[in-house]
Amino acid sequence: MQHPHTRTTHRPRRRSGSRLAAAAAALTAVVGLTALGGPGAHAADNPYERGPAPSTASIEALRGPYAVSEVTVSRVAVSGFGGGTIYYPTSTADGTFGAIAVSPGYTGTQSSIAWLGPRLASQGFVVFTIDTLTTLDQPDSRGRQLLAALDYLTQNSSVRGRIDSSRLGVMGHSMGGGGSLEAAKSRPSLQAAIPLTPWNLDKTWPEITTPTLIFGADGDTIAPVASHAEPFYNTLPSSLDRAYLELNGATHFTPNTSNTTIAKYSISWLKRFIDNDTRYEQFLCPVPRPSLTIEEYRGNCPHTS
Template identity: 80%
Template sequence: MRKRRHAASAERPAVVAGPRRRLVRSAVAGILACGALLVTQLPGGAQAAENPYERGPAPTQSSIEAARGPYAVSETSVSSLLVTGFGGGTIYYPTSRTDGTFGAIAISPGFTAYQSSIAWLGPRLASQGFVVFTIDTNTTLDQPASRGRQLLEALDYLTQRSSVRDRIDSSRLGVMGHSMGGGGTLEAAKSRPSLQAAIPLTGWNLDTSWPEVRTPTLVVGADGDTIAPVSSHSEPFYTSLPSSLDRAYLELNSATHFTPNSSNTTIAKYSISWLKRFIDNDTRYEQFLCPLPRPSLTIEEYRGNCPHNS
């Protein structure tokens, strides 16, 4: 018992008398006041430090639907003679250097197609704050597995050897592709789990099961697709992804397999939102993805998990 009393008394603060007590109280009050001042100053700075990858002004419905975002865009061509593993392409990037580095995306065309078929995505995405590489494949007949490898080769070139490598944060990368390039997008995501986002556009792949994918994936299908019907491609792609994964399925209304080959506001707005949300970790774009978009003149169906985990 004596030990308990002694321990308790040892934890009791010493009593300070008279003027000394007042001096201590004043000092404590001063420290608390400084602390309060610091706390009031923290939220803005803390929020800025919380997401150092945020780029551009706060988004609006009109800003994600616009043909161009807030960044001026430059471009540079990459000859197939200067690269290995893929067929060269065009890099689109924000001209400004004031915001530091950006996330990057490689985009593959589909079967028999060239980068010109997906070129509209280059400046549209880059103007929102990304470095975008639309590529040509080694041959126009390359299958999805090959296109997946080529997307990764393109990202490696972009981040390690390209003339814009110092503009890119190599930890924030994504892949997109149309048709067999969409199938290749899933292949790339499966092979490289560190990718931050994947978007197959009316994708085609004989492999329809993707439980190994760990990359947040937005699957885009078209209700009128007769080449890669959603029932045998996009829908099983989506449903086979892990249920714990951040994933979404956007089925375009009154669209075909080739809808992603032309400028399309619905594809652009949800691609921008997905890429911003997962490559830049920019939760300002969550509002366009959650709650889930409802069917409309341009959306046949939208499925996904909300709120997002990442």
């Protein structure tokens, strides 16, 4: 867990009037530059912090503090996955951002998870919603495609200069959710994984070392939580930063349309583990209680990484 730095305040020496005036002018200039830095003026003790201090309203909002641009990536211009759309903060004032690749599910295209692109990017991430090589690809293939998409993002994309390649994550729906587990298993350097109503024939995931938030749905009949999301969560290492959120009154396809609960906790998880931003810990710990939208939430608190 990150420990706050200790700050020591020194009493200034007595200065002449002219020196005091000069010091005040310099301070004003520094404050002015900070104010011009955009939404991401951040604390020196965490260089990865982006955006203003969060609130419940800010993480539930349809858009965060960053204006978002997008670029379409043709499938003929890439290899290893089916192209997609990159959403990214328009401003470069805050330096680089963490990045996330998102896979659709079985028979799905990127349109089924497109809402996550601008919603997450406006909070300070580069987000790549991808199409897969075929709509029938299985989870292991989708996992490889998520990693190929991240490699394209960081090495060849037009926005690669905006990305910190050490701060990457994966998300996916259904078989894409199963694919996000596959990706985390094969690339332990990933900082976060979020499977959304995931489907996979592999039920045990003790190899994963990436902080993982799994969303299940109480009304899921395609990937029922009892045989998918719950055993996936239960077999993650107990020492891992992990969480299971079962959506109340939801179905397998709930992640295919804009959803405040999915957005709120995904943003908090990605900020907490990709950006190491402990300002978002308050939304994850203590664990959220059951509500109109949450059937159940399990997780370890406080988080360790």
